[in-house]
Amino acid sequence: MKILAPTNSANEVSSLISAGADELYCGVITKSWREKYTNIGSPNRREWSSANLGDYRELKKIVNIAHESGVSVWMTLNAFYTRNQEEIIKQEIQNAHDAGVDGFIVADLGIMDYLKSREEFKKQKLIVSTCATSFNSWSIEFYKRFSPFRITLPRQLTLEEIRNIKANHSDMDLEVFVLNSGCKNIDGFCTFHHGVSEHTLPFLWNILKKANLDLKILEKQRKYPFLLGLNKLIKGVDSACILDYKIEIQADVEEKQLSKIKSNIRKYFSLDTGIDPCRVCEVFELIKSGIEVFKIVGRNYQTVKKVKDIKFLKAAIELAQDSTYEGYETTVRELFKEIYNYPCAEICYQR
């Protein structure tokens, strides 16, 4: 069983490894890329600068530290690249190769094919990204033509669906998201832009990010959920899936039902549901199903949160390997409270 953890800085790598990370992943947005495509056109599915490294020197530092401990480093290149980006993205791959990464997380078929066909990248392994939308057993079969080292399943699969896919592909390592984020829409199919406010309000964004203010607020909200009410003040700043929409309903239903529909749909778009969800309670069953790798989301999170996430997941995996199911779920919630110092909010993927 492996823990794949996010990083955005060489300074935190030792802490992440000490906490129990078996593998690390990161992304890079260089200055030259940003000049052409801004952060909105990121070369990976995290459009915020704070989620990315700024250059390949930093990547090389991360790789060097990680490799000293036998930890692999994956470069995330899971956007889709258009004609004018073709040469640039190949240069990015070369740069990452030169920095010594162990492989790439990719969604673009052309890049998968390129990596497979080029002799110089034979040592780099391929992880098929969640953005490749492998929702069924036949899609795993499809991606096998690119000789992947591993395939990441979409978040929006139930335990039963994951179990079924794994049963049909016992020969293929599969990776599952278990902590944080949890977009309401499907990565890979979602075409909303993120990071718009970073581009349009760089001054405000820099203040927020330099002080880590957004993450500090989020951390307080995890601990004191009543503070989620504050989110009303910042709605509309960034992601389109949580904008403060005016909603008009066209429904062929009775008035009484209409008010319930209105209330529910407002809740659906509410940022108040934004506390990080997880599926660690399912790790026991996922291990039994043969899942090999558990991925944590949150490249832009503070190191202290990343370390807690890794420690929590590591403890949960150890527990799951030596426990009955009922005992596992109860104990894992106790573990959560012990490590994070606040109770689990019970916002689960698929439960």
Add this chain to the structure above:
Amino acid sequence: MLSEIEKAIYYNNLPKDFPRCLDETRIYFGNEFCEHLIPGINETSQMIKLCKERNIKLSYLTPYVTDLGIKRLLVVFEFLNSLGFKGEVIVNDFGVLELIRNKKYDFKLVLGRLLNRQKRGPRLANILNKLPADLIEHFSSTYLDREEVILLLSELGIERIELDNLPLGIGRPSMSKIKASIYYPFVYISTTRLCPTNKAFRQNFRLRLIEDCKAECRICNFKLRHKSIPGDLILKGNTYFLYWDKLPSNLGELGIDRIVFQPEIPI
């Protein structure tokens, strides 16, 4: 110029009042976004009959699917195959493509609009003057138009790609080696299995739980309005759309030889 372009009309269901005469010479039938709404054999059979009576070609639309959806599609594919159907099947899931190839069905393979990965988020329209030209060019294009990807698609038996009519405009090489269709006036934006419409009808709901479908999308849709988005977002079922009916004037130059008209929200 439009007269040289094939016209198609899009139906999710059998239309109640199927017109006696259609301008269109092709019907798109099926579903792109939800495995619960895949038309079964009865509906498909009736649509085939209607098409035959009117001498109209049929393109069968398929959604992204779990293994359950694969089973449903397999039933329809076996049925189509038993009829000797050699028309188009539009795939929005590489698993479905793999299934069709594996079963050696004689369908013409078309890559659906979910797999072209065009970025359609409408918020950029209000900040175009703050964006570099390279970014706009990137967002008006699809990765499918890269030479190496076209080659790969050809090896996979893909004969056509489907595009959305982007408000930013469409950027395609003038001599693209793969034919394309363009859908209008509903531009696909995003989709989820955590169906908001389904949750809207529940007494209580868990945000991230995929729940049983009762096809609530058949009686309800939503308009979402925000100052950062020009026009309304339309939410129907599990999928978001934007309404945009201004087709590019240079379709021929863009290698687009078919327009697909969606008379209703396509779900």
